[in-house]
Amino acid sequence: MLKTLIQKTISSKPAKVKVNTDGLDLSNMPQHIAIIMDGNGRWAKSRGGVRTLGHKAGVDSLKTIIKAADSLGIKVLTAYVFSTENWRRPLPEVQFLMKLISHNLSIQLQEMKENNVQVRFAGSRDENPPIVNERMDHAIEETKYNTGIILNLAINYGGQAEILHAVKAIARQVADGALNIEDINASVFEDNLYSKGLPAPDLLIRTGGDLRISNFLLWQIAYSEIWTTPVLWPDFTPDLLVEAIKAYQNRERRFGGLVQK
Numbered sequence: 001m002l003k004t005l006i007q008k009t010i011s012s013k014p015a016k017v018k019v020n021t022d023g024l025d026l027s028n029m030p031q032h033i034a035i036i037m038d039g040n041g042r043w044a045k046s047r048g049g050v051r052t053l054g055h056k057a058g059v060d061s062l063k064t065i066i067k068a069a070d071s072l073g074i075k076v077l078t079a080y081v082f083s084t085e086n087w088r089r090p091l092p093e094v095q096f097l098m099k100l101i102s103h104n105l106s107i108q109l110q111e112m113k114e115n116n117v118q119v120r121f122a123g124s125r126d127e128n129p130p131i132v133n134e135r136m137d138h139a140i141e142e143t144k145y146n147t148g149i150i151l152n153l154a155i156n157y158g159g160q161a162e163i164l165h166a167v168k169a170i171a172r173q174v175a176d177g178a179l180n181i182e183d184i185n186a187s188v189f190e191d192n193l194y195s196k197g198l199p200a201p202d203l204l205i206r207t208g209g210d211l212r213i214s215n216f217l218l219w220q221i222a223y224s225e226i227w228t229t230p231v232l233w234p235d236f237t238p239d240l241l242v243e244a245i246k247a248y249q250n251r252e253r254r255f256g257g258l259v260q261k
């Protein structure tokens, strides 16, 4: 009885991460932050460990950053978990990653619910092990009415595959007579992307030091501000998230127009 009461008390208090917001302009926060969480393998190697150790540490890092983003009032966080090209890795690493994904979708769900996180996904289901898809569906179902931060996990995601997926869906609507070619516009196109209903990322972060997009959100990042750091993903901290947001706040977003001075 007492044990249950204590557990209830503990679990009813969502864990908060302390974030130092000194110097942040809280009236100019990015709504949507997308992150290419790169560098897990190198992080593990630098510690003399196997790559999979880095992926485990990467999960801890993501958990912290979700809480930090939430307490900063970020509305959407998209995290690149597994790309359509990551199947090219050695089978044991791919199998480990799929197990890590399905395991965490299951064990983190309760905390996501308590923290009012709404979980969504981007990516193709076709190649995933069935258990991953089942847990994705379960996480969507269990968190769909949550009103806190939207955690959009990109799993078996590729920007090119997403665009092709949208093109096929639109072509089908045209072939069925449900859509006129003349009516295809950016908004119709976006309605056929995995990110339907989400704003475009304001800020794109890449850890691990590489200066490339690696097939992430090709359509959506048209006008995202890009910030990179050589810091490897398991070493990424809430302070670095704040640093990225400060850099974002010092950018001049013109969207092709001119800023009135």
Ligand code: IPE
Pocket (backbone or CB within 6 Å): 037, 038, 039, 040, 041, 042, 043, 081, 082, 083, 086, 097, 208
């Ligand atoms: C990112 O870390 C995680 C995934 C791509 C799944 P990496 O595994 O790419 O780590 P590095 O880039 O090899 O260090």
Ligand code: IPE
Pocket (backbone or CB within 6 Å): 036, 037, 038, 039, 080, 081, 082, 083, 086, 210, 212, 214
């Ligand atoms: C991008 O990292 C994919 C994820 C972070 C899930 P990669 O390690 O796969 O990218 P490349 O191969 O260095 O471009």
Ligand code: MG
Pocket (backbone or CB within 6 Å): 038, 039, 040, 208
């Ligand atoms: Mg990498």
